[in-house]
Amino acid sequence: MVTPQQIDEYLKRVPPLPEAIGSSLKHLGEGDLAAAARAASADPALIHYLRRIVNSAAYGFKRELKDPIQIFSALGIQRAKQLLYAYMVNSVAPKEWSYFTLEGDEFLNFQLSFMKRWEKIVSTLKIDEKFMSAAAIMSAGLIVADAIFADHASDVALIKESGDFDLDTILERVSRLSFERLVASIAEKWEVESDVIRLVSLAFGKEECEGGTLCEPARFLHLLLFYELSRPAMLEAGANSFISFNPEFSMPVIERFEEITGVE
Template sequence: MISIKDLDDYIASVPPLPKVGRDCSKALEDGDLILAAEEAVKDGALMLYLKQLVNKPIYGFRTEIKDPRQLFGILGLERARQLLYAYYTQLLVPKKWEVFELDTRIFQEFQANLMLKWERILNSLKIKDPVILKSISLIPAALAACEAIFKDHLEIVKLIHSQQSLSYEAILTRMTGMSFHDITSKIARKWDLPEEVIGLMEELDEKEFKSELTEYLKLLIQYELSRPALIKSGANDFFEFVFYADEEILDRFYEIISKVEDETNG
C-alpha cells in the first residue's frame, strides 16, 4: 500500500529546475524577451517543447513558428512565463504512461487547452496578476505525480478504483491523508514558486466556498478532463472536486469557453 514515506520519496526524487530554466525565467522577470530566447536556445528540449506547444491549433498561428526570438516575441512576457512553467512539468512526465493511457500529444494538448482558456477566464474577470496566470501550468503536474506514485501499486489501485468507484485522488487521501494538490504544493515549494500559486492549489481541496476564481479553476480542470481522449485515458477519474459555483459563474464560464472554442475551430 502507499505510505507517507512513498510520497516523501517521490518529492525527494523531483529534480531541481535546470539552470537554463532558471536563467530564462530571470530574463522574463526582468522583461527581456531577447535574452530569454537566447537562454532557451541552450536547452534543445525546452525549445522543442515550446515550438510543439505554440504551434498547436488552439494558439491559432497560420504558419509554423520556428525562430526562437520570433517565438518569444509573439508570446510576450506573460504567456512566455506561463509556458516556461508548463515546461517545468515536463521534468515529471514519464517516458511511458501506465496508470493513465496518455501520450505526449494528449498531455501537451491538455496543457495547452488549460493555459489558453485560463488566460481568457482571467481576462474576462479583469485579473491581471501574472502569478495567477502561471498557476494553471502546475495542474498537469498532479497527473504526472499520480502516475509516478501509483505505478508501483497499479493492481491494488485499479482494484480499489473499479470496485469502490473512487477517484484516484480519493484513493490517495484514504491511504495517506494527502491529496495531489498537497503534493503539487510541495513540488512548487521545492521549485521556489510563489506562495500565491501554492495557495491557489491548496484552495482546490477546500470543502467550502473560497473564491469565484477557485470555482472557475475547478470548472476548467473538470471540463478539460471530460474530453473524449482524457475520458478514454482514465484521467477523468482523477480529481474529486466539490463545486460551489452558482448559476452566474456557470453561465459565464461556458460563455468564455464557447468563444475560445469557436475561435479555434473557426
C-alpha cells in the same frame, strides 16, 4: 499501499529548475524578454518544445516562429512563463504512462487545451496575468498521480469496484497526503510565486472559499480542469477520477464559464 516515505522519495526525485529555465524566468520577472530568450536558448530541448507549441494550431500565429527571441516576443511575459512551467511539467511526465492509459500526445494536448482555455478566462475576467501559469502547474497533478499509483493499478481498480473513489481520496486515506499538497511542493521547488501556488491549491476545490480575491479564479480553474478531464481521451484514460469534483464549489461561476468557453 502507498506510504508517506515512498511519496517523499518521489518528491525528492523531481528535479529543481534547470539553470537555463531559472535564469529565463528571472529575466521574465524583470520584464526582459530578449534576455529571457537568450537564457532559454541554452536548453535546446526547451527551444524545440517552444517551437512546437507556438507553431501549433492552438496558438494560431500567422507565420512560423523559429528564433527564440521571436518566440518570446510573440508570447509575452506571462505566456512565456506559463510555457516554461508547462515544459517543466512535461519534463517530469513519464515516457509511458502506467496508471492512466494516456498515449502519444494526449497529455500534451490536454495540457495545451487546459492552458489556452485558462488564458481566455484570465483575459476575459481581467485576472492578474501572473496567474496564467496556474493551469500548467495544476496539470502536474496527473503526473504525480500516475507515478504514485503506477504499481498499484490493480489494487486501485479493486477498490474502485467497491465505490466511486477518486485517486486523491484513496491517497489521503492511505497516506494522509493529497495531490493538492504534492503539487504545491513541486511548485515550491520550481520557485512558482506563492499566490499562484495558493490559487492552484484552492482550485482543487477542497477548501471553503469565501470572498478572497483568489476565490473566483479558483472556482473557474476547478471547473475548467473538469471540463478538460471530461473530454473522451481523458475519460478513457481514467483521468476523470483523478480528484474529486466539487459541484458546489463551481456552481457560482457555471453560467459565466459557459459564456466564456462557449460550452452549450
